[in-house]
Amino acid sequence: MSAGIANAVAIDPFTFLAIAGMALVTYATRVGGWLATRRMVLSGRALAAMEAVPAAVLTAVITPMVLVTGPAETIAAAITVAASLKLPRLVTVALGVVCVVLLRRLMY
Structure with a gap:
């Protein structure tokens, strides 16, 4: 890999840890929602809200990076x-x- 490409895809450890942490939080949110509601009967609206949480977290993470x-x-x-x-x-x-x-x- 040339030095230019290596620099383009280089990631510092703190950024990697932040991304890994956010992935873990997203996964925990998904699993936590499933565990909390597995015995409940959710309405369509509540189910849609639960399914939107991971996308909302991802959007909150990506938007500042895109704009700054x-x-x-x-x-x-x-x-x-x-x-x-x-x-x-x-x-x-x-x-x-x-x-x-x-x-x-x-x-x-």
């Missing part, structure tokens, strides 16, 4: 959002990662 870090991340996020309207989730995630890496490489 730089133009490469903002453009990559816009491309990813547009792609998410038509493409499967896994393809959208892969496209977002590729876009941010390429844009960082081209812009910095």
Whole structure:
């Protein structure tokens, strides 16, 4: 891997720990909701609210990064959002990662 690409995808330990911690909290929220409600009969509205929590946490994490870090991340996020309207989730995630890496490489 060339030094330029390595720098584009480098992540410091604190960022990694923050991402891992947020992933754990998202997972715990999902499992906690399931454990708390597994014996309850939820209405459609309550079920929709429970299913929206992980996406809300992810949005709260990603939005500041998109708006503060730089133009490469903002453009990559816009491309990813547009792609998410038509493409499967896994393809959208892969496209977002590729876009941010390429844009960082081209812009910095």
